[in-house]
Amino acid sequence: MSENDTDDDKKARVTDGDSSGQPPSAKPPLRKRIRWDYVFLTLSVVALVTLSLIFPDKGSRAGKVVWEYVKEMIFILPAVMVLMGLFAVWVERDLVVKYLGKGSGGKGLVIALLLGTLPTGPLYVAFPLAAMLLKKGARVANMVVFLSAWACIKLPLELMEFQFMGWRFALLRLGLTVALVIPMGVLAERLYRRREPAVRDFDPAEVKEVEVALGVELPGDVSSG
Amino acid sequence: MSVTSIVIDVLVAVCLVISLAKNKDKTKLALKIAYNATKRMGPSVLAIIAVIGLIVGFIPPKWIASAIGGDRGIFGVLIAAFLGAILFIPALIAFPLASSLLQMGAGTMAIAAFITTLTMIGFIFLPLEIKELGKRFALLRNGLSFLVAIAIALIMGLVLA
Structure with missing residues (x-):
């Protein structure tokens, strides 16, 4: 998710390698230069203001709601962002690589779940990491649990859910997610059955690229099966 | 506050x-x-706050209720889960949106399904996931996530009712 990528997305883009052959001075294509978030913001604000002018009574109701949400955001957003910043500096990605795949059976599943909850970057940096660990012989169940936890259980985001959805809703959903993700991983592994080679081969240069992007050193030789 | x-x-x-x-x-x-x-x-x-203003101010609540309202049952849940799976809204701004939909008459079950699929399933990440982890792995993870999201939503509906 793009909300907890600090500098990761920049790094990921650097390693994307899709800008090959372009001199650094060349402008990126127009599609990439447009700030879609600003476009979206402008359109929605223009629509809101226009409609409010046409229908003043509905507009005042919309205005009240907007003000309520602005207030709530002011009280919660800085805290969530600071917490993400603290995680970014105190939790090294090394930790994830070091412990993921450690422990077998139930313990391994729980470790995968816990490591997934650490806000250490957007989902797409977790894919190559999981792929390479799978190649190294990590359990399919552990990787499914890890990726799912990485995608949907992020500690700072739970705070947003508490704030906007209430404690009962947030805690119940969190509890059910944690409880169901592990059996889901085990079921996925059962259905997976390695008929073909699990994951494609990685060449060493590619492994190096991911290591640089993640700022970690992957254990052992992941380039060959 | x-x-x-x-x-x-x-x-x-x-x-x-x-x-x-x-x-x-x-x-x-x-x-x-x-x-x-x-x-x-x-x-x-x-932008999402402006959208919330638009939804609450100018969309009749009965539209929301007739699509994903509590009495729509499993259909509402499926619609919400599907929307959550294909839309790409960062979770950070999805929670306020979800809370405004809830106030507008959306069902708890539908909203729970929406949030869960929104975060767990990344439709726009799917090609990347397939490339890195293989078709079988990616489709299994995303497919099972969809079922898990429905299960979570149904249990939440029973508990919070």
Whole structure:
């Protein structure tokens, strides 16, 4: 998710390698230069203001709601962002690589779940990491649990859910997610059955690229099966 | 200012003080990261608030209720789960949107399904997931996630009813 990528997305883009052959001075294509978030913001604000002018009574109701949400955001957003910043500096990605795949059976599943909850970057940096660990012989169940936890259980985001959805809703959903993700991983592994080679081969240069992007050193030789 | 946000603010403030006591430079870096992330997310946050204003102010609640309302049962849940799976809305701004839909008459089950598929299933990430982990792995993970999201939603509907 793009909300907890600090500098990761920049790094990921650097390693994307899709800008090959372009001199650094060349402008990126127009599609990439447009700030879609600003476009979206402008359109929605223009629509809101226009409609409010046409229908003043509905507009005042919309205005009240907007003000309520602005207030709530002011009280919660800085805290969530600071917490993400603290995680970014105190939790090294090394930790994830070091412990993921450690422990077998139930313990391994729980470790995968816990490591997934650490806000250490957007989902797409977790894919190559999981792929390479799978190649190294990590359990399919552990990787499914890890990726799912990485995608949907992020500690700072739970705070947003508490704030906007209430404690009962947030805690119940969190509890059910944690409880169901592990059996889901085990079921996925059962259905997976390695008929073909699990994951494609990685060449060493590619492994190096991911290591640089993640700022970690992957254990052992992941380039060959 | 709600009790929840006070608790959260105090909690994070405590973490910040502990971090500051342990390492000043790292804490400075953390605040810088937080500042940059806020700056980057700012436009999206403001845009989603404007969208919430549009939804609450100008969309008749009965439209929402007739699509994903509580009495729509499993159909509402499926619609919401499907929307959550294909839309790409960062979770950070999805929660306020979800809460406004709830106020507009959307069902608890549908909203739970929406949030769960929104975060767990990344339709736009699917090609990347397939490329890195293989078709079988990616489709299994995303497919089972969809079923899990429905299960979570149904249990939440029973418990919170």
